[in-house]
């Protein structure tokens with residue numbers, strides 16, 4: 001076997017390119033103007049103003065020729081479309097969950113599950129809530145509680161499964177308040193904590209603890225295939241099992257899942273709820289009809305369901321996953337070699353810069369994550385996102401504990417080795433002049449999910 005995936009080399013693509021899209025880097029002055037117009041928030045930049053777009057891996061994947069072909073066999077019947085049947089059969093086969101309800105994306109699935117299961121005063125534990133999940137828990141008047149292991153908050157700790165839940169804290173929470181806990185959630189992989197995986201051993205333990213008290217376990221399965229790949233490669237005794245087999249055991253430990261297929265479904269739009277609970281499924285379908293559409297399309301075109309069914313299979317292909325996680329590791333390796341501080345070990349869908357060590361001269365009040373995001377665009381037209389005080393602070397406050405990261409999310413099957421080398425060199429240039437980076441203040445912020453639309457200005461001091 002040729003050594004195609006040696007660490008020091010970029011992994012070799014298990015695909016070739018059939019369609020291309022032109023991108024270009026604006027001049028420095030144009031980038032400055034774009035930043036000002038955008039209120040220094042990358043979500044307000046136009047796509048055409050961005051050269052390498054690492055804002056998110058969500059819905060930004062390149063679909064395969066087979067998926068595009070799938071779009072052409074769309075059976076656009078309102079009810080009973082054959083694409084729905086194929087989609088339903090695929091999700092059932094991969095997850096074992098009998099009830100499959102399509103939704104237009106992950107947060108719609110979260111809305112359906114959380115608005116029905118959680119109530120005012122409830123507590124919802126998760127290894128770490130993603131921003132939309134947290135918001136849906138809060139919207140029903142319940143309290144999201146993050147129970148990740150302490151290692152998850154230490155960027156330098158090489159723990160292979162920083163997505164694990166602290167099962168002692170879970171046990172204590174359930175011993176105190178089990179009547180107030182309508183479900184336990186686990187996010188695979190832990191996006192907010194650096195795309196870090198959850199081990200199968202931990203998932204078994206969480207499942208046992210929740211089920212001993214009659215509490216259902218739901219998976220936020222957005223990156224289930226990347227998570228299963230890490231279990232296969234990092235967890236003792238797992239290397240001989242296939243990703244789908246490992247994934248299936250994860251689902252067997254749970255009662256249901258919410259999915260954004262914009263991640264490990266390799267589509268540009270789509271998601272679903274899957275569950276064993278027939279009663280809940282029936283109630284979800286009633287809600288679905290009000291908010292998303294009939295249960296055989298759930299807010300999507302039927303052709304989208306076809307592409308999603310194909311994408312779910314492709315995303316759990318081991319050669320694809322080896323390349324996918326290899327790209328992240330490659331970029332992480334280039335950055336580490338230049339001394340750039342990152343969340344270690346690298347996770348599944350992106351490299352996360354450790355802002356506290358990158359800009360130690362800026363305290364939380366000066367929004368260092370935002371400052372770094374602005375510099376990456378200013379330096380090289382790269383769009384990234386802050387995952388820290390702004391994304392997770394409440395109201396006027398910025399959260400000044402927990403993680404302060406900037407995520408360089410890698411879209412699936414989109415960028416090549418030279419793009420990643422370019423990204424590494426832009427980050428290195430900012431790193432070399434880090435002492436000159438100034439802070440920001442938030443000048444406009446909405447109540448919920450404020451990082452999407454807030455506006456910022458360079459801070460005066």
Ligand SMILES: *Cc1c(COP(=O)(O)O)cnc(C)c1O
Pocket residue numbers: 058105106107108130132133187189191220222259260261262263271
């Ligand atoms: C993206 C994401 C969601 C929400 O999905 P959308 O499709 O963006 O609505 C939920 N949880 C996690 C972990 C995610 O990464």
